[in-house]
Amino acid sequence: MKMSEDDINTEEYPTEIHDYLAAFEKSLASVDEMLKTMMSVSRNELLQKLEPLEQAKMDLVSVYTLNSMFWVYLATQGINPKEHPVKKELERIRTYMNKVKEIADKKKASKLDKGAASRFVRNALWEPNAENENTSKTPAKGKKRKMD
Numbered sequence: 001m002k003m004s005e006d007d008i009n010t011e012e013y014p015t016e017i018h019d020y021l022a023a024f025e026k027s028l029a030s031v032d033e034m035l036k037t038m039m040s041v042s043r044n045e046l047l048q049k050l051e052p053l054e055q056a057k058m059d060l061v062s063v064y065t066l067n068s069m070f071w072v073y074l075a076t077q078g079i080n081p082k083e084h085p086v087k088k089e090l091e092r093i094r095t096y097m098n099k100v101k102e103i104a105d106k107k108k109a110s111k112l113d114k115g116a117a118s119r120f121v122r123n124a125l126w127e128p129n130a131e132n133e134n135t136s137k138t139p140a141k142g143k144k145r146k147m148d
Contacts, residue, residue, distance in 0.1 A: 031069075038062075053107070056100050064093045 013021070047055050067090050074081040081087060 053100065053104060057104075060093060060097050060100060064090065064097065067093065 046058070050058065067086055070086055071081045071090065074084055074086065
């Protein structure tokens, strides 16, 4: 639903919101384009290409987007979405999104190679050998000075 210049001029709305309406229209076009892209590939085909964690992310983003759009719909109908059950649903979805993020962060965290760490520490520490033990026990011999 593209607004033409004639529609904009003949519509009765405050001119102060013209920029907001233009931005809103651009955002709607962007959402429409993304939905067309997502709908062009079957869900099963898309999920087969993704790892389980990526599948969960995609499902959560999809359901969050759908509920967010419903939130906007309620607002356009004059219904306060903060008092509607959709608010609790969005919070629930955000909770799961945070859980998935924690799992992804744990997966990315570096893992300790215990064998490599113990070799590194062992080689970094000084170990006295037989040659060093003899020289370290005997006092260093220096030149004696005569006192005048």
